[in-house]
Structure formats: structure tokens, C-alpha cells
Amino acid sequence: MSDGARYEAVIGIECHVELKTSSKMFCGCRNEFGGEPNRQLCPVCLALPGALPVPNRLAIEHVVRAGLAFGAQIPVASKFDRKNYFYPDMPKNYQISQYDLPLTTGGVVRYRRADGSEGSCRLTRIHLEEDTGKSTHLGSGDGRIAGSTHSLVDFNRAGVPLMECVGEPDIRTPEDAVAFLEFLRLTFLYLGISDVKMEEGSLRCDANVSIRPAGTSAFGTKTEIKNMNSFRSVARALEYEIARQRRVLAEGGRIVQETRGWDESEGVTHSMRSKEQAHDYRYFPDPDLVPLTLDGAWIEGLRGSVGFTPIAAYDRLQRGGGLSVAQVRQIVEDPALTRFLLETLERKPGDDAFAQATANWLLSDVARILGREGISIDGQELLTPANLGELVELASGGTVTSKTAKELLERMMAGGGSPKEIVAREGLAQLSDPSAIASVVDEVIAANDKSVADYKAGKENAIKALVGQVMKVSKGKANPQLAESLLRERLAQS
Ligand SMILES: [Zn+2]
Incomplete structure (x- = not known):
């Protein structure tokens, strides 16, 4: 019975995403990363007596659009609840969150693995809450609270709008967990609702992991892993934790339900505390905030603003077969580049050779010039989808030599203009006579x-x-x- 290979892993991911808004969730304080500690504060986010919260409409719109991008349901009724919170980085001693009536329910995240194959994971819900402040522990040498002499608290982040996405336990491998997270992150980037920077904490994720004999359907006891600071550490932590649970079971032990922290330098997870249950938080409706009733027409308006998603862009670029998996991935990772390419391709729908040639130009010569000038494709206006499309046609059709085409690109990106007009004006057409x-x-x-x-x-x-x-x-x-x-x-x- 010690054969670990007969077990399969069951993984569920929860993500916290700081939303991009000008002000905090329930007050007018600036929502901005960094800054001098304890300067972005007011009586509301400090929970001074008598202060009353007012919800941030844009933050609610961001969450609804996120749900719509994944095909979630948007219930008409929603509300905010108080979650009792026991740590000193929250001045209220509770966090405003959502308990039984989240803004969105259901939905599916479709994703692509590195080899281009497709997977999917259902979403349980997406809800809106406020972020906590930030504690810094000093004196222990490694930033941990254990052994520290004192702690500093910065409340600038307290009250920043925070979206929590809860995934169903549909994921079976660390590789799929990372692919799921990548498409979740890209979707928020395309929607423009968050910076989704793991290194700045605007995207944070936890993973629930259990193992069970392959072919069975009952869940094993799960552990929750925290402190993963990059997609790479998510993969490493999951691999470690799956192997640890197999070892425990192989040795005749039992998995304990608990929260485990990922230690990046040691490459291990260690027990932090026993897992809280929902009743530990003693949720109750926030009496300062009236329940929300979402207007159907308003929801439909938001649905129309979702635009295309990274998975839709991926499907569209891969469908023709003109581009390699690596090229599609490279393009889809950049929303501005994807928009630019898709707009250029509208010139010749269904033409695979044109699609491939355009992608090659964007990923090689255009990327090289942008890199040299230190600008991004949406940070310049001289090269447009229309004039790039013309250039690709001139080069692919043999009207100009490849050498002339490269020179034309340099000139277009320095001074703009239609390559066809430049060729006609200056007699640059290829000599084929x-x-x-x-x-x-x-x-x-x-x-x-x-x-x-x-x-x-x-x-x-x-x-x-x-x-x-x-x-x-x-x-x-x-x-x-x-x-x-x-x-x-x-x-x-x-
Ligand atoms: Zn405030």
C-alpha cells in the first residue's frame, strides 16, 4: 500500500487581487502602492467612532466584469458582511467582506498549458472585500514574528479594494495550477482591473491540496498553503506538499487539516496553524452598509464592456494554424500587442500566411525597435495596424526587398506614414525586371x-x-x- 503513484492530487486555488481604483473601497483615501507609511488614511479606514463606509462603485464594476469574463452568474442581490479579524494590521478588528451573497457565482476559467493543450477549472465565486494593513516584524533577522523584538504597522493598504476568486477543486497537477493562475492573471490584465503584480502583492494566492487514491471521488483531508510569492513557488510548493502527503500516508500516518506556510529558501512547507472554520469568523451583515440590488441593464452594459479575453485571443490566433504555440503564448501575454495583431489581421481574415508574417514582424523587427527605443507598442502612435499591414503585404508580395522593408519599418516608426506612399514617392519598389x-x-x-x-x-x-x-x-x-x-x-x- 506504499505506492505513492496510485494517489492523485486534488488542488483548489484561491486568489486575492487588489483592484485598480483611484480611491479605497469604502472611503476617499488614495489607493496607491508604496508611499510613506500611514499617510493614506482617514477616519473611515481607521474605523474611528461615527465614521461610515460608502462602497466604491468602480470596484463593484471591476468584480462584476471579472465574473462576466468567466461566464459567471451575477445575482441581483448581494451584501457586505463583517468578518471578525484578530490581527493588529486591521484597525477595525473586523474586515468588511462578503459571506453568503457574493457579487458573482459560478463561471469557468479556461486555460492553456505550455504545450498548447487546454484545461479548465470552475469558479465557486468572486467576492469583494477590503485589504488589511501591513505588519513589519523587526529584530528577528528574517522578518518573521517569531523572535522579533517589535512590529510596525502601516495602514495605507487597509481598506484597499480586494477581490477574492475562489476556484473549485478541479485541478490535478501543479502545472495546471500555474496555467490556471496565468490565465486568471491575464484576464484581469486585459480587463484593466488590476496590476496583478505578485511582487507588489496585488496578486496573492493560496492553494488547498489533498490527495486520494486514483479513481476514487471522495476528497482526502486538505491542507492550505500560503506565502507563495511567484508562479514558480506555487509549482514548487504544490510539488513539495503532494510528495509530503504521499509520504505521510505511505508511513501509515494521517494528514492533519491545517494551514502550512511555504518556505522559499528551504523549499518546504511548515505547519502554521490549524485551519480556521467559517464559524470562527462569526460573519454577520454589516449594519453600516445597505444590501446591494444590481440593476439588470447596468449588468448588461458591463457585459458589453468585457471585450475579448486572453483565452478568446489564444483560440483565435491558434485557429488558423499560422502561428506556433510559442508565438501565440508570447503574443497573448501582452494585451496591447494582442490587440494590435488582431486589428492588423482584420485586413485579411483567414489568411494564415499573412497572420504568420505579421506575427513574425511584430515579434522580431518591431519588438527590436521598441526595445531599442524603450517604448511599448501602445506607447507609440507612428506604427499603426493599417501601415504595418501594408508593409507586410509589400514585403510578402515581393514589391520591396526584405532589406528595403526593414528600412521602411525604421522610417515608419521614426516618422509615421504609409509604406506604400513612401515606396511610390521614392521609387523603392524591388527591381524584378x-x-x-x-x-x-x-x-x-x-x-x-x-x-x-x-x-x-x-x-x-x-x-x-x-x-x-x-x-x-x-x-x-x-x-x-x-x-x-x-x-x-x-x-x-x-
Ligand atoms: Zn480612508
């Missing part, structure tokens, strides 16, 4: 005795030098393949 190139070829043969002699002596590389000369004399316009074949023809005759 043999008679026009022939005179240049003759000129080059006459002026390059050494290369001609080398070629005739069997030095194959000499032909490249001669083609280079033809390109130079024609100012990059000669069709290089045609130039080479004409050169070989003439040299064989002479």
Missing part, C-alpha cells in the same frame, strides 16, 4: 575583377560579394535571387 538588373550586373562584373577571378577559380563565396555589389549599386532594390542567377549566367558566358 531582368533587363533593368542586367545593366547593373554588367556594371558590377566590369568593376570587380578580383571577385570575378575568384568565382572563376571556384571560390563559391565570391558570388555573394558580387550580389552584395549589385544590391549596393541598385540601392537595395534589386531582387537578390534574380541578381544572383543573372550574375551566374553572365559569368558562365564570359
Whole structure:
């Protein structure tokens, strides 16, 4: 019975996402990361006697749009509850959250793994709450409370709107957990509702893990893992915890339901505390906040504002088959680049070769110039989907040489303009007329005795030098393949 391979893991993810709003959830204080400690405060977020909270409409809209992006239901009735909270980083001693009537219920997160295959995980709910302040423990050397001499509390973050997404235990592998999180994160990025930066704490996640004999349906006892600070640590922590639970069972032990912290440097999870149950929090409706009734027309308006999601973009870019899995992933990770590409592709719907050529331009030459100039695709206005589309057509159709096309791109990104107009105005079209190139070829043969002699002596590389000369004399316009074949023809005759 010690064969760990006969167990499968059951994983459920919970995410906390700080929402992008100008003010906090229930007061007018600024919602901004960093800043001097305890400067973004008021009587409401400090819970001074008599202060009354007012909900932030934009934060509610953000959560509803997040739910709609995943096909969740938006109940008409919702409300805020008080969750009793026992730590000093919350001045109220309770947190305003949502208990039995969350803003959204259900929904499905579809995701793609690194190899392009598809998976999905249902959502239980998404609700809205307020973030806590931040404690810093000093004197212990490693930031932990154990062994510390004193603690500092910064309330700037207290009251920042926080969205909690609770996933169903549909995930079976650490790889899928990461893919799920990636698409969750990207969706919020596309919606523009959060910065979703794990390093700044605007995206935080916990994972519930249990194991059970493969082929059974009853859940085993789960542990909850906290303190995972990157997607990589999520994968490592889950791998560690699954192996630990297998080992415990193989040795005849029992899994204890508890919260375990991930230790990044040691690469282990360690027991933090026994898991709280919902009744420990003694939820009750917040008497300062009236229940919410969501208007159907308002919800429909938000549905119309969701726009396309990363999974929809992924599906669309992969459908044609013109792009590799790696290219699709690279593009989808950048909402602005995805928008730019999709808009360019509207020029020639269903044309795989055009899609592939456009993606190649964006990921290579355009990306190189943007990187060199230190700007992003949406941080410039000179290159537009319309003029990039024209350039791709000019280059793919052979109207200009690849050398001319690259120069055109540089000029478009420095000064804008339609590449077609530049080509027509400056006579940059590729020379594909043999008679026009022939005179240049003759000129080059006459002026390059050494290369001609080398070629005739069997030095194959000499032909490249001669083609280079033809390109130079024609100012990059000669069709290089045609130039080479004409050169070989003439040299064989002479
Ligand atoms: Zn405030």
C-alpha cells in the first residue's frame, strides 16, 4: 500500500487581487502602492467612532466584469458582511467582506498549458472585500514574528479594494495550477482591473491540496498553503506538499487539516496553524452598509464592456494554424500587442500566411525597435495596424526587398506614414525586371575583377560579394535571387 503513484492530487486555488481604483473601497483615501507609511488614511479606514463606509462603485464594476469574463452568474442581490479579524494590521478588528451573497457565482476559467493543450477549472465565486494593513516584524533577522523584538504597522493598504476568486477543486497537477493562475492573471490584465503584480502583492494566492487514491471521488483531508510569492513557488510548493502527503500516508500516518506556510529558501512547507472554520469568523451583515440590488441593464452594459479575453485571443490566433504555440503564448501575454495583431489581421481574415508574417514582424523587427527605443507598442502612435499591414503585404508580395522593408519599418516608426506612399514617392519598389538588373550586373562584373577571378577559380563565396555589389549599386532594390542567377549566367558566358 506504499505506492505513492496510485494517489492523485486534488488542488483548489484561491486568489486575492487588489483592484485598480483611484480611491479605497469604502472611503476617499488614495489607493496607491508604496508611499510613506500611514499617510493614506482617514477616519473611515481607521474605523474611528461615527465614521461610515460608502462602497466604491468602480470596484463593484471591476468584480462584476471579472465574473462576466468567466461566464459567471451575477445575482441581483448581494451584501457586505463583517468578518471578525484578530490581527493588529486591521484597525477595525473586523474586515468588511462578503459571506453568503457574493457579487458573482459560478463561471469557468479556461486555460492553456505550455504545450498548447487546454484545461479548465470552475469558479465557486468572486467576492469583494477590503485589504488589511501591513505588519513589519523587526529584530528577528528574517522578518518573521517569531523572535522579533517589535512590529510596525502601516495602514495605507487597509481598506484597499480586494477581490477574492475562489476556484473549485478541479485541478490535478501543479502545472495546471500555474496555467490556471496565468490565465486568471491575464484576464484581469486585459480587463484593466488590476496590476496583478505578485511582487507588489496585488496578486496573492493560496492553494488547498489533498490527495486520494486514483479513481476514487471522495476528497482526502486538505491542507492550505500560503506565502507563495511567484508562479514558480506555487509549482514548487504544490510539488513539495503532494510528495509530503504521499509520504505521510505511505508511513501509515494521517494528514492533519491545517494551514502550512511555504518556505522559499528551504523549499518546504511548515505547519502554521490549524485551519480556521467559517464559524470562527462569526460573519454577520454589516449594519453600516445597505444590501446591494444590481440593476439588470447596468449588468448588461458591463457585459458589453468585457471585450475579448486572453483565452478568446489564444483560440483565435491558434485557429488558423499560422502561428506556433510559442508565438501565440508570447503574443497573448501582452494585451496591447494582442490587440494590435488582431486589428492588423482584420485586413485579411483567414489568411494564415499573412497572420504568420505579421506575427513574425511584430515579434522580431518591431519588438527590436521598441526595445531599442524603450517604448511599448501602445506607447507609440507612428506604427499603426493599417501601415504595418501594408508593409507586410509589400514585403510578402515581393514589391520591396526584405532589406528595403526593414528600412521602411525604421522610417515608419521614426516618422509615421504609409509604406506604400513612401515606396511610390521614392521609387523603392524591388527591381524584378531582368533587363533593368542586367545593366547593373554588367556594371558590377566590369568593376570587380578580383571577385570575378575568384568565382572563376571556384571560390563559391565570391558570388555573394558580387550580389552584395549589385544590391549596393541598385540601392537595395534589386531582387537578390534574380541578381544572383543573372550574375551566374553572365559569368558562365564570359
Ligand atoms: Zn480612508
